Amino acid sequence: MQTLRPVGRGASARKYDIITALGAYALAQGKHDQRRVLRLLTLMTARYNWARDELAVGQREIARLWSVDERTVKREMALLRARGWLVVKRQGARGRVTEHGLDLERMLQDTEAYWAAVGPDFELRMGAAEPETSKVVLMPVKGDVRAPDLSAGTEWALAQAVLHGEDAGLYASWIAGLERVERAGGRLTLRAPSRFHGAYVQTHLERRLLAACREVDGDVTEVRIIT
Incomplete structure (x- = not known):
């Protein structure tokens, strides 16, 4: 699968492709996931710096944008981090907001099954293979690093x-x-x-x-x- 970094020549088209993939995924989900992805898309289009992979927005501002309270913002951001779509780049402290990045690779992996719903041209473009590069062998990490189970909702x-x-x-x-x-x-x-x-x-x-x-x-x- 091609890595679509939205920088350089053709960046605007790649941004639209990523947003389209997220939208197609959301429309096939239940209402709660649909609303969560819509919130993320709105935040991305309004405040995400694509070139620097930077999303640095305070909870109060996000709450105003989403028309929710700050507690809802905390919960939704935590769920997006657990899904792997949001990544903490710098933890907030002393009045400084937490800086997030987007794991675009994870987003594309999670939405790949829904590309065909957009059309064969989109599926072909998104799934274009990159030139073969040297293989990297990943060493196992001690412990189980799978994302926690959020079903309890506590x-x-x-x-x-x-x-x-x-x-x-x-x-x-x-x-x-x-x-x-x-x-x-x-x-x-x-x-x-x-x-x-x-x-x-x-x-x-x-x-x-x-x-x-x-x-x-x-x-x-x-x-x-x-x-």
Whole structure:
């Protein structure tokens, strides 16, 4: 499959092709996915810098653009990161918004099955093979770095998506093994698989876990680790 980087000669056409692929994919999905992709497309066309692969927009501005509240923005952005379409390039801090990029390769992989619905010319253009290059052998990464399961819809499931998007290796080693126990007010309790595991997370990752939880649910004020 051809890598369609929207820069240089023919960039405008490539942008339209990517947007068309996302639109064709969305129209074949249920209403929730349709709305999510529409929100992303609107954000891309309004605020994404294609040349620099940069999407740096505050949650308040996104909420205004989408006509939703900021909590919805947190949830939707977390789901897009979990899907792999959005990638955190620089985490926001001290008034600076989080900078995202787009994984166009992942978008094209996820939408490929729907290119034929646009037409044979589009399918041929999008699937054009690149010249053969030297093969790269990828070494296995320690741990399971698959995206977390979001079906539960809890604040911890969404926070896991955020953490996975930030650092898949760290997520696989220390975060994927944490299990949600309960939520009492602002306190979220997680269970670690061992005392050592829990002590490490409590000492080194507690603030990071809390920040991710607050990104998707501002009512979380404490993350407690038990074994």
